[in-house]
Amino acid sequence: MAMDFKASADKFIKFVNASPSPFHAVQASKAALIEAGFKEIRERDAWETKPLGKYFFTRNQSTLVAFAVGGNFKPGNAFTVIGAHTDSPCLKVKPNSKLSKAGYLSVGVECYGGGLWNTWFDRDLSLAGRVMVRQPDGNFAHKLIRVDKPILRVPNLAIHLNRGIYSDGFKYNKETHLPAILAIAEKQLNAPAKGDADKKEEGKKPFSQDGRHHSMLLEIISKELGCEVKDICDFELCLFDTQPSALGGPADEFVLSPRLDNLESSFCGLEGLIAASSDADLKDDTTTRVLALFDHEEVGSDSAQGAGSSLFEHVLRRLSAGRDGAFEEAVPKSYIISSDMAHAIHPNYPEKHEANHQPMMNAGPVIKFNTNQRYATNAVTALILRRVAEIADVPLQDVMVRNDSACGSTIGPILSAGLGIRTIDIGNAQLAMHSIREMGGSHDIAYAVTLFKTFYCKFAEVDASVTVE
Structure with a gap:
């Protein structure tokens, strides 16, 4: 699948420059969704969603959930989900x-x-x-x-x-x-x-x-x-x-920007959903494709608009409405990609990284592992994503922190534990995470968008080949 690395990076730079706050990030996401034919709905209203329908809503104007309903979706069928967050330190x-x-x-x-x-x-x-x-x-x-x-x-x-x-x-x-x-x-x-x-x-x-x-x-x-x-x-x-984001490096190989963590993941999820939501893509799909961009991940997600709230469960229950037990049937069929940026190997501090897990920028998304459940990845969820990446021709990397280093966390374990849905944690590699000015790889944006589009389109096919209950 051909990828235009420069065009994807340029488009992301426009997005992040337009998003100096979570409210602006949601506003920029809304504009992109409306342009792509998604219809804005409200949580407080009754929903009348239909096959091939494309919808989104916001909560607090800082969290956004969008979804595209497959042409053959029925209550009880799977949800394919990408989750990220709109806030940054x-x-x-x-x-x-x-x-x-x-x-x-x-x-x-x-x-x-x-x-x-x-x-x-x-x-x-x-x-x-x-x-x-x-x-x-x-x-x-x-x-x-x-x-x-x-x-x-x-x-x-x-x-x-x-x-x-x-x-x-x-x-x-x-x-x-x-x-x-x-x-x-x-x-x-x-x-x-x-x-x-x-x-x-x-x-x-x-x-x-x-x-x-x-x-x-x-x-x-x-x-x-x-x-x-x-x-x-x-x-x-x-x-x-006020300094705008820019491409840097002799070959424009770097993105120099604030808020890569985690507006890059939000942007890639948004672009992946839009790219996978044409009528032709949705026509024969049995799933509902969902994008959830939460606020307050950087402070623990425990808010009305955070991933720790009941917001997302309510969304999936409403989309499963139609017969008793449909939500409970959908849960084991579904899959969540929790997308949050990862730490690239730092050339000036290589000793800070585990010897066999040293992800590079511009080498593809990074699967995050932590057996203490700071990340939600396991062998099954990793296998599924590796197969999707193989179909998409997107390289993947692995990361695990040293035993003598603390491990961060994401919305992945929160959603996985709260919903019981299979979840994987991934993210593009970057340097200077949580700095006012961060550094990422310009090629990784197109890699992630392509991976996410393929995930939405091919998950049902891939999942059918994995027989783990």
Whole structure:
């Protein structure tokens, strides 16, 4: 199967550049699905899904589930699932962010997930996320915001004032050293924002942001959204690096980007589903092809929109509706690919990797193994995926951490344990995971998209050859 590595990598770069927050990642995914003929539905409504139908819904605007129903699907048949997540480690604006010290206005931030926070120093930062805005009719709306201009910075301490860094290493306090500088605290820079009511009166109102955030910050938000400051009711904002993603290396062999973990997996799953959802692909299929992009994986998945919630079970039960026991019959027939990025061998730290498990970038997706169940892969699920990869002509690699090293985890064990569905953990190899600027292989994007499309199209055929109950 021919693969256009450059085109796939370029398309991913556009996707990740458009997705500085989980809300934006879901918005970009929605746009791609709608363009591909998927219909948006709502969880709270009754569903009338039909064979050959293509649908999606969102929860909290940060989790998305899409599915394409096979032409011969019946309740009790299998689900072919790819799961990934939309969130990445980042700094988030605190609910009360207003800080002033030593003549500067700063924004208080909270560390979300396990980031390499030292990489956030000396970067050109801005804000993206969602804002809840009061509308002229008195109702409230969810609005996306992205400020492309660098407005925040976390500067390092000059070496002349920090000589100990050579002997003691780079040390910082996440509470006191990560607040981001916004501006110089001159009176005219911190004047009351336009449209604010009297501060004493406004401060009594439950939706007022006055006193919680610098008026300059609120003014920036209101200008971006075209609303009055007084109509900003609340927000969830991520800091992000304004430097765009790019291809790098002499032969464009690298993707240099934030949020590879895990927007690369989300993108590849999305592209795989869309590529496998033409009427011709679905016509004779007995399965329903599902993509689930969850929020909050980086902090454990225990939220209403995380993989640890009942969300996904409810989806599969609704799609199995029609006769008693159909869901329970579908579970042992189904299969989940949990796709989350993997650690490539690092040339400067090769001793950190297990000697026989050293995945490379641009050498294909990596199957993750851990017998202590930090990953959900077993011999059966690995066999099935290896057969799919063989059909797709996509190379695969294996990884397992050293016995003296801690192992991360994914949504794989969570979904596998909660649903009882066969699951495999895989991911493309990358360097600098959880840095503000990560590094991956540009060819691996096309490899993963091709693998995922083939999985959706060929799973039923492959599974029929595996007789393990």
